[in-house]
Amino acid sequence: MSGPDQLASFARDEQVWLLGGVFLVAALIEAWRPERARILPRGWRWATNLGLHLFGQWLFLAMLPVTIAVWFLLKIGGPHVAAFAPVGAWGGAWAVLVAALVLLDLATYLQHRLMHAFFPLWRVHSVHHSDIDVDAATAVRHHPFEIILSGMTALLLMLVIGMPPWALPIYATLGLTVQLAQHANLRLPARLDAILGLVLMTPGLHRAHHAVTPEYYNSNFGTVLSVWDRFFRTLAPPLPEENPPGFGVTPFLADRYARPHWALLLPFVLRPERPSGRQPQPLARSQRRA
Numbered sequence: 461m462s463g464p465d466q467l468a469s470f471a472r473d474e475q476v477w478l479l480g481g482v483f484l485v486a487a488l489i490e491a492w493r494p495e496r497a498r499i500l501p502r503g504w505r506w507a508t509n510l511g512l513h514l515f516g517q518w519l520f521l522a523m524l525p526v527t528i529a530v531w532f533l534l535k536i537g538g539p540h541v542a543a544f545a546p547v548g549a550w551g552g553a554w555a556v557l558v559a560a561l562v563l564l565d566l567a568t569y570l571q572h573r574l575m576h577a578f579f580p581l582w583r584v585h586s587v588h589h590s591d592i593d594v595d596a597a598t599a600v601r602h603h604p605f606e607i608i609l610s611g612m613t614a615l616l617l618m619l620v621i622g623m624p625p626w627a628l629p630i631y632a633t634l635g636l637t638v639q640l641a642q643h644a645n646l647r648l649p650a651r652l653d654a655i656l657g658l659v660l661m662t663p664g665l666h667r668a669h670h671a672v673t674p675e676y677y678n679s680n681f682g683t684v685l686s687v688w689d690r691f692f693r694t695l696a697p698p699l700p701e702e703n704p705p706g707f708g709v710t711p712f713l714a715d716r717y718a719r720p721h722w723a724l725l726l727p728f729v730l731r732p733e734r735p736s737g738r739q740p741q742p743l744a745r746s747q748r749r750a
């Protein structure tokens with residue numbers, strides 16, 4: 461078990477430097493060759509998004525997990541199902557790690573769909589969608605309640621089916637690294653985006669999820685892998701290069717929602733447009749082959 465353990469320690473200890481490096485590279489590429497021109501200056505947007513992330517992380521670490529973990533451990537006393545034991549017996553610790561990462565990615569896909577389908581959760585998640593510029597900093601724009609919900613999902617997987625705790629920092633670091641890249645204000649060559657998109661959630665696919673039109677934002681829910689969207693038929697193609705729709709969610713399209721107090725208060729004081737439930741446009745055959 462030493463391999464994944466060491467990887468988890470590395471992910472935990474070096475996360476800030478790793479994510480900071482990816483953010484810096486993304487910011488340089490965005491400045492050099494942006495996919496589209498900015499609407500707002502970076503200052504308040506970046507401060508708000510980073511502030512939300514830090515506040516959410518602090519809130520999660522400081523409060524809820526302790527309460528929930530103690531409650532579960534006292535009431536239940538351990539995992540109901542040792543789901544990873546057969547995987548470990550078959551392929552050892554690295555097989556357990558791969559299984560845990562795949563399961564966490566499926567869980568985040570399902571949680572993301574739930575956040576679009578259930579209106580109270582959509583109000584919370586719409587803070588992430590309310591960025592009218594989408595760049596690497598959008599990756600960390602999540603309301604603290606959403607960060608807590610994601611943490612609780614992972615905690616439940618640990619407590620109910622025995623997911624090893626060391627899988628969490630590895631997935632958190634991997635997921636955030638991918639998210640920084642996929643939100644970045646850049647466009648990969650179409651063919652490269654299409655090839656990577658067979659397995660991964662690429663910038664082309666994820667930036668479509670931030671379009672203001674429901675047929676796009678109700679699709680491409682995956683975090684790291686795009687295979688869940690393919691399997692559940694929620695995959696939409698990248699946005700067109702000519703006249704693409706804007707980013708954001710109606711009616712949070714004004715400059716003021718980039719300010720931190722608005723980002724915190726939005727779920728409680730204003731109602732986002734209800735997702736229409738329209739099905740996403742399926743990929744054309746030619747796009748699937750690419």
Ligand SMILES: [Zn+2]
Nearest residue numbers: 572576585669
């Ligand atoms: Zn979403």
